[in-house]
Amino acid sequence: MTERIAIIDLGSNSARLIVMHIYEKGAYNLVYNQKESVRLSEGMNATLHLQPEAIGRALSTLKIFAHMCQLFQVDKIIGVATAAVRNAKNGDQFIALAEKETGILLDVISGELEAELGFIGAMNTIDLTDGLLFDLGGGSTELTLVKNRQIKQSISLPFGAVTLTERFGLQDKVNDAKIAELQAFIQAQLASLPWLKKTFAPLVGIGGTARNIAKIDQRLKNYPFAKVHNYRLGPLSFDQILELIDKTSLAQRRKLPGLSSERADIIIAGVNIVKGLLDITQAPQLVISGCGVREGLFLQYYQAKYQQPPIMKNILEHSTHNVLLAHEGDPNHAYHIASLAETLFDGWQDHLALRSGDKKLLKVAALLHDIGITINYYDHPRHSSYLIENARLFGLTHREQILAAVIAGWHNGTSAKYYRNRIYSEFLDEGDWHIARKLAMLLAIAECLDVTQMGLVKTVQALIKAKAAVLKLYLSEPAPIERQALQKCDKWIKKDLGLALEIEECFI
Template sequence: MEKVAIIDLGSNSVRLMLVGISSDGSYKLIDEAKEGVRLSENMGPELTLKPAAIVRTIEALRLFQHLYRAHGITQIIAVATAAVRLASNQREFLQQVKDATGLEFRVLSGQEEAQAAYMGVVNTIDASDGLIIDIGGGSTELIQLKDRRVVAATSLPFGSVTLTESFLDKVKPTEEQVKTLEGFLREHFSSVEWLRDMNNPTIFGLGGTIRNLSKIDRKRKKYSLDITHNYRMSGKDVLDIYRLVRTANLEQRKKIPGLSKDRADIIIAGLAVVSGLVNYTQSQELAVSGSGLRDGLFYQYLLRNREVPFIDNLTQHSVENLMRYYNLELDHPRHVAKLTLSMFDQLQSLHELGPAERKILEVASLLHDVGILVNFYDHHKHSFYLITNSRINGLTHREILVAAYVAMSHSKPLQANILPHRDILNEDDGKTIKILGVILRIAEALERSEAGVIQDIRCHQYVDNVHLVALARHSAELEICDAFKGAADFKKVFGRNLFISAQNL
């Protein structure tokens, strides 16, 4: 297995991501680490990295070395962003780092930083049109998306650390300080020509400020999933939290549920940026990305032989990677998915569901047995847990939950108690889960021996009945008997009797 270390040296913190890449192209996150170094602290108008910040940074990098060497890393990608990019003593600093650690950092330009952030977002979120914002400690990247491609991008020379030092008292900013900062931000946003024409875009946000913002929102709403990536907030939620935070003093901010204590002194400036952008563009939705610069750098490396390091089908790529990551036997779930989708398509006039539900059903079919990795007994429950706690890109939180409930239904009748997640799911979702669940349960039974006995199916609909004909390579008594156990649930869901017979090919 190839093991890659990606180090992102920012203005506020230095972060390490370790990823393993298997020979089949699948990959998994091995470990992560973060150290707050405040490299840009007190740079001043002379833009000089200060000795204390340099010492903190080198100490953090040495700690990272112990970690990635223990993992047997084979490739290191080390990049530095705004603080080093702007530093007048950049060359001396990089030499100090090299002498102390042996690491050679590549300093990203603003455009390169924006490009890497873009790759991290579009390769993990179904982001077609909208506006990406990456708020760092010393810079803010803005990227306009159209059909998943970059239309325009700019790097603004400020972030949560530098704005705090320039405008705000860290303990309790005055109203005048906050107003001055907000005016400064409006002026800079209005100077970006292409941004003036954006009206009510979906904003895709990344960086520590955005992650903390989403966690505060999830805590105050008692959100039932502990997932940051692709969490959605309204523009009003963003503005409400900004008002809450900007009126609190430092000690009060440290007690806000969801807010990291080590970010409490710079969070007002960070939230001023995102709330200012929400106001300026009249955006009604913020989508939170848990993937950013480091992920983008990883995809650039993983897909380096492609003309553009771009994943076309996020969900398919993500599920296939999970199946290999969990070392699942591939033929059985793929055949179950084939039978499941065939039944879904042939019964469309009965269930009247569409492409979105079909995609959910395919994910549930492919991952229905993943819980066996924990234990065969109650593996349907383990499958639910693993699906809801795995990164499945291209699906919303609601779609992930529906897929997990459907997968859980593959071996037990109508497992659709959605009450624990009623903040995300509604009654219609419960009905959808029952429809998709019974289809998966019957299709999985038709692959009971995991030998591909049933090659395909034909569904014939009548007034009160559905006749499912299983096209078999040889005797399919086991499969037919097992599938018929789902007939009672089929009648409850579709209101028709189910008859199953086999036809030899």
């Protein structure tokens, strides 16, 4: 049975709606995403009351969200409100009014729960063991210290990009004295938390400020991959962005490539909060998470339904399996090909001078090598390559995801020129191309060994002898079609292994 779940996150600065589709086999996919700027915390600083104009903007947005939920025929709406409503003296009245006018019941979550949801969203989509997560919103900043993929400390600080912008008057161009005053305030707030000092762990950013930092850096560097999640930059790159933003007027910031015009008036506060966190933690890099509270809410629902742990043991395996099922791949064939390819890797790794980390790329490519059939059977390896390049795969760097895409597309003998003339050439050096070719060869052999998709070749042993590369096939019955298919790989094997292929059969 399929299901559609709507997640609504009403924040202090913006409101978000996502719709997740759960397929019959349990795979899930994002099918709709909408963001609206509501500035719900605007004008709250003095009275701690949500202002009529802000309430009007929020209600108008929620009415649109309710209409979209009807159009998408969602089965369940999970809605939350965060810092602005949480801190407002008239927050309860707003929640009642929102339900009356839109039919949407929002749960006002605590800062601690907001931090936990951000943790669930980020740690299930970024392959890090330790780190400091920050979710920088309009009215609050949630901090979560992670050790061994578990929460060790967390806190919700009562300030964010909107509230500090209003408090210090940062909307337009500001002088050095105002920046110094802002930084002194941030440093004092962070210094009261001893567990932040010199963690030396990566700083993981959730929220619009973090995403915009990544987009600005990508534009400055002409980054060729349009993906923000798991994008990483060092302190020097961040300081370049900070200086650029701190010294520009509002009009100039609105023209800054990569920066959303809706965020231009609050970005000074945002980047200076990040600067304070980088300084106190001495983090070696800033990692951007495109997943946070909304994804945490969905995963919390999904994992409870399917009886899965809140933090996945292997996010790459989970996300790859999810992509496979979402594209109606055959799990039996895909996992058999992956098993054969991994066995070939183990047997010939030393001779091919492959790195241990290459094995996971081969497995991803093997599991997803046929998903392009959903577009068109003809040239489906190229279609598979494109889908892998753009899939929501978690646990790979951007470069690794590109490599996996190349391996899957190249394994059927597609010309390397096709890939070298595309985005891939911006990421991969000559060493990467050599590795990709060898891994594509292993995948090609594995696919030949199950070309009938009957599983006749149960397993294989790959050996190197003095004058031959030996494949020992363990068969349940004769497999003449598989044997014939292997002949297509003879030249490839001889070129990359430097040896002729010798086949032995063992019936089991």
